[in-house]
Amino acid sequence: MPEVPEVAEVQINKRKLDALKRGIHRIGEAQTTPCAVHVVGLGKTGADVIAQMIKDAPEGFFAHDGSRFTALAIDIGDQDLGAVHAAAAKLPADKASVRTVALDVPTRDDLFATLRRFREFLKLEYPRYYWNPNYEPWIPSNIELPATGSHLRRAVAKAIYGKAYYDGARTLDRELQIFADSVNASTCQSIICVVFGLGGGTGSGMVVDLARHLSNVKFGRRALVLGIGVAPCTGDAPEHRGASLFPVINELDCMGDGDNNQGVITVWGDLYRNPFTGGFLVVPQQHLFDATKDLAAIHARVDEEIASLLTRNNGADLWETLRLLNWVGAPPTQHSAARTQYGPKWAHVLGFVDLDKGVAVGDNLRGQLGLRHTYKPEFIELRTGSAGDKKAVAAAAKLGKLFSPLADPEIVESKGMRPGTAQFVLPCVSKTDLRLFFEARDAYDTKEWDEKLMDHSWLLDLGVMLCEPAIRFDGMAGECLWGCACWVVVPYQGIRGPDEKIEAAAAE
Numbered sequence: 001m002p003e004v005p006e007v008a009e010v011q012i013n014k015r016k017l018d019a020l021k022r023g024i025h026r027i028g029e030a031q032t033t034p035c036a037v038h039v040v041g042l043g044k045t046g047a048d049v050i051a052q053m054i055k056d057a058p059e060g061f062f063a064h065d066g067s068r069f070t071a072l073a074i075d076i077g078d079q080d081l082g083a084v085h086a087a088a089a090k091l092p093a094d095k096a097s098v099r100t101v102a103l104d105v106p107t108r109d110d111l112f113a114t115l116r117r118f119r120e121f122l123k124l125e126y127p128r129y130y131w132n133p134n135y136e137p138w139i140p141s142n143i144e145l146p147a148t149g150s151h152l153r154r155a156v157a158k159a160i161y162g163k164a165y166y167d168g169a170r171t172l173d174r175e176l177q178i179f180a181d182s183v184n185a186s187t188c189q190s191i192i193c194v195v196f197g198l199g200g201g202t203g204s205g206m207v208v209d210l211a212r213h214l215s216n217v218k219f220g221r222r223a224l225v226l227g228i229g230v231a232p233c234t235g236d237a238p239e240h241r242g243a244s245l246f247p248v249i250n251e252l253d254c255m256g257d258g259d260n261n262q263g264v265i266t267v268w269g270d271l272y273r274n275p276f277t278g279g280f281l282v283v284p285q286q287h288l289f290d291a292t293k294d295l296a297a298i299h300a301r302v303d304e305e306i307a308s309l310l311t312r313n314n315g316a317d318l319w320e321t322l323r324l325l326n327w328v329g330a331p332p333t334q335h336s337a338a339r340t341q342y343g344p345k346w347a348h349v350l351g352f353v354d355l356d357k358g359v360a361v362g363d364n365l366r367g368q369l370g371l372r373h374t375y376k377p378e379f380i381e382l383r384t385g386s387a388g389d390k391k392a393v394a395a396a397a398k399l400g401k402l403f404s405p406l407a408d409p410e411i412v413e414s415k416g417m418r419p420g421t422a423q424f425v426l427p428c429v430s431k432t433d434l435r436l437f438f439e440a441r442d443a444y445d446t447k448e449w450d451e452k453l454m455d456h457s458w459l460l461d462l463g464v465m466l467c468e469p470a471i472r473f474d475g476m477a478g479e480c481l482w483g484c485a486c487w488v489v490v491p492y493q494g495i496r497g498p499d500e501k502i503e504a505a506a507a508e
């Protein structure tokens with residue numbers, strides 16, 4: 001990317017913000033066509049968000065001729081899919097396709113029969129795939145597989161996903177095609193959301209391959225695919241908020257960060273280009289947990305907030321939000337009509353508060369949303385039911401004080417919002433702005449090598465363990481599982497992230 005002189009950059013940023021204040025990202029009353037929002041939900045979180053969307057679907061969800069809703073919930077075991085079935089029954093069959101897939105944990109012999117053939121599958125998927133003579137399955141051959149329905153390690157979830165996508169009846173290949181065909185049958189702008197729990201072994205283990213297959217293979221990168229990851233909180237089980245988050249965040253960082261992603265593509269090819277063409281939203285839960293200490297209640301509330309953003313005003317709120325994020329995220333050199341290639345600040349944080357009783361914009365909201373002192377947004381938009389509401393004005397002012405954005409926060413009236421609540425998106429967050437990244441790194445560093453392996457997913461089938469140093473290429477990341485030369489052109493130091501103490505000393 002060409003260098004921009006500092007002064008010019010400040011001016012360009014100012015012009016960008018002025019345009020936002022004038023509402024460059026607004027769809028406007030004139031555009032009455034709704035936006036069709038479709039969802040793939042992974043693991044329990046993904047299934048629950050789909051069920052909530054259907055339950056809360058506003059009046060008029062299917063009123064427009066071109067409107068359509070497509071949902072696919074995938075989990076290992078059917079323990080968390082019942083709510084989707086129950087909710088789906090009420091939708092009109094000619095306008096909605098809602099499907100669920102409950103995968104089984106196969107026997108070890110069956111799983112390894114598939115894993116031993118993985119090179120064939122990858123070669124058929126992508127002719128540039130390097131047929132590595134040293135290939136071996138990435139999980140150990142003596143592994144004890146857990147019962148269907150229990151928590152799965154990411155590396156195992158990836159294997160089970162791979163079996164269902166590539167082998168036998170190719171169930172997931174078929175389901176993703178059915179999903180894509182239904183999306184393509186919508187005659188208006190579509191946005192596809194892929195929802196999962198960042199801490200879930202099943203969801204975060206499957207999402208990396210599923211997003212590649214859906215976005216890059218089935219849609220040929222033509223569709224807007226938005227990732228939505230629910231962040232863990234201190235009320236979660238240890239397996240949902242521990243070491244696995246370090247590979248999860250780094251795998252997403254090597255998709256979302258344009259330079260890192262290029263470093264993966266350079267070795268492994270174009271199919272590994274960032275599948276989240278619409279960006280990535282992180283949804284924190286800690287502020288709710290601090291207020292209620294009730295995990296089931298906060299899940300319900302988070303599901304409602306996500307469902308609201310995705311369904312409100314026939315998708316117009318989500319569409320405008322993506323336009324805003326694309327606009328602030330675009331590098332100053334880029335023409336505004338081009339699709340943004342993000343740098344390190346590829347994540348956006350979705351926040352919500354109550355304006356009356358409940359979760360308020362408190363003094364420690366920054367910390368509760370998991371954001372470190374390093375984060376400073378350019379622009380914040382607060383959406384609420386009534387723009388003139390004094391409490392909304394106060395909440396916006398408090399957000400301005402807490403985050404010091406370049407421009408004062410704006411309030412946007414959104415008709416479909418629940419009374420007494422407000423939502424906002426904090427744009428352009430890097431992985432090192434997230435406290436979670438450092439907590440996960442500390443937990444990861446206490447683990448043995450075999451455990452670290454099980455916490456990875458993306459690129460394991462290519463022989464690459466992303467968060468460890470490359471064997472043959474000094475200073476680079478991606479340890480080769482087979483002792484040869486599989487790697488990524490991403491500096492290992494970047495994967496590790498800064499030392500907080502050195503960072504603090506440098507800032508003084």
Ligand SMILES: Nc1nc2c(ncn2[C@@H]2O[C@H](COP(=O)(O)OP(=O)(O)OP(=O)(O)O)[C@@H](O)[C@H]2O)c(=O)[nH]1
Pocket residue numbers: 042043044045046048049075150151152153196197198199200201202203204230231232233236240298299300302303
């Ligand atoms: N918003 C929301 N978050 C959830 C829900 N269920 C679980 N979570 C959060 O998601 C994380 C765990 O992810 P799950 O979706 O339960 O896990 P999974 O993908 O099914 O994977 P396993 O761990 O293998 O079961 C934790 O941080 C939970 O707090 C839900 O219904 N709604």
Ligand SMILES: [Mg+2]
Pocket residue numbers: 043044080150151200202
């Ligand atoms: Mg689960």
